[in-house]
Amino acid sequence: MYLPPPFTCRDAALAAGIVRAHPLASLVTTDDDGMPEASHLPMHLSITDDGRWTLWGHMARANPQWRHLQARPQALATFLGPHAYQSPQVYPDTARVPTWHYVAVHCRVTARLIGHDDAAAKDRLLKALIDDHEPAYADQWRARDEAFQRRMLAGIAAFELQVDEWQCALKLNQHRPEAHAAMQARYAAGTPDERALARWMERLGLLPAGAADAD
Numbered sequence: 001m002y003l004p005p006p007f008t009c010r011d012a013a014l015a016a017g018i019v020r021a022h023p024l025a026s027l028v029t030t031d032d033d034g035m036p037e038a039s040h041l042p043m044h045l046s047i048t049d050d051g052r053w054t055l056w057g058h059m060a061r062a063n064p065q066w067r068h069l070q071a072r073p074q075a076l077a078t079f080l081g082p083h084a085y086q087s088p089q090v091y092p093d094t095a096r097v098p099t100w101h102y103v104a105v106h107c108r109v110t111a112r113l114i115g116h117d118d119a120a121a122k123d124r125l126l127k128a129l130i131d132d133h134e135p136a137y138a139d140q141w142r143a144r145d146e147a148f149q150r151r152m153l154a155g156i157a158a159f160e161l162q163v164d165e166w167q168c169a170l171k172l173n174q175h176r177p178e179a180h181a182a183m184q185a186r187y188a189a190g191t192p193d194e195r196a197l198a199r200w201m202e203r204l205g206l207l208p209a210g211a212a213d214a215d
Contacts, residue, residue: 001078001104001106001167001169003167003169006174006175007169007170007171007172007174008167008168008169009168009169009170010168011168012051012166014168014170015105015166015168016045016047016053018079018081018103018104018105018168019043019045019055019079019105019107020045020132021081022079022080022081023042023043023044023045023079023132023133024040024041024042024043024079025040025041025042025043025055025057025077025078025079026038026039026040026077026078026079026080027039027040027041027057027059027065027075027076027077028075028076028077028078029065029068029069029072029075030068030072031064031068032068032071037065037068039059039063039065041057041058041059042057042129042132042133043055043056043057043077043079043161044056044057044125044128044129044132046128052162052163053107053162053163053166054160054161054162054163055077055107055109055160055161055163056125056128056129056158056159056160056161057125057129057158057159057161058122058125058126058156058157058158058159059156059157059159060155060156060157061116061154061155061156061157062155063157066113066157066159069111069113069159070111070113073110073111073112074108074109074110074111075108075109075110075111075161076106076107076108076109077106077107077109077161078104078105078106078107079104079105079106079107080102080103080104081102081103081104081105081196082102082103082192082193082194082196082197082200083100083101083102083103083104083193083197084100084101084102084187084190084191084193084194084197085098085099085100085101086098086099086100086101086173086183087186089182090179090182090183090186091176091178091179091182092178092179099173100171101171101172101173101197102169102171103169103170103171103172103197103200104168104169104171105166105167105168105169106166106167106169107161107163107165107166108163108164108165108166109161109162109163109164110161110162110164111159111160111161111162112159112160112161112162113157113158113159114158114159114160116154116157119149119150119153121158122153122156122158123149123153125158126141126153127141170200170204172197172200172201172204172206173206174204174206177206180201180206180207181207183201184198184201184202184206184207187201
């Protein structure tokens, strides 16, 4: 993605935190005609001790995109965190224009499809996603009869995405410190996304001493 230096984050822990807090990815592939295609899918992130990232997910088997991954395993998975409009009124001068602030992570990946008949691997993937979002549901899933589970597992195409490179953007007007106090005050009183951006400003140390609490 276009990533000017002021907005570049190289902190792997921060980037991983964004992926886990906002796990609905846009998975972008190319179809047989070379046209881009995207699906919006929840992903589970695992990280090895040596820092390698892997994304795990699945889609409906009726979705042709899994065949794109099979034919062309290089793909892009993007994660969008809080985002909001910024009015130029936060600047002390009027020679400014509106912009949009956001927190995002992009991952270039290489895909490996999990075997259609590998019910055990699919089950492990589903349980990882259940544990991410509703651990209590695990008992209900386990209590279903095997025939039901087999039908559900047969209806999905599961995959592993090895992350070859990740980029993290924290676009919060870092290069315009004269606007930070007014920007944070507006965001702190705004929508849930705006309040989340105000907290990111605090986290990155963009607020002058004595600025209002974003909570």
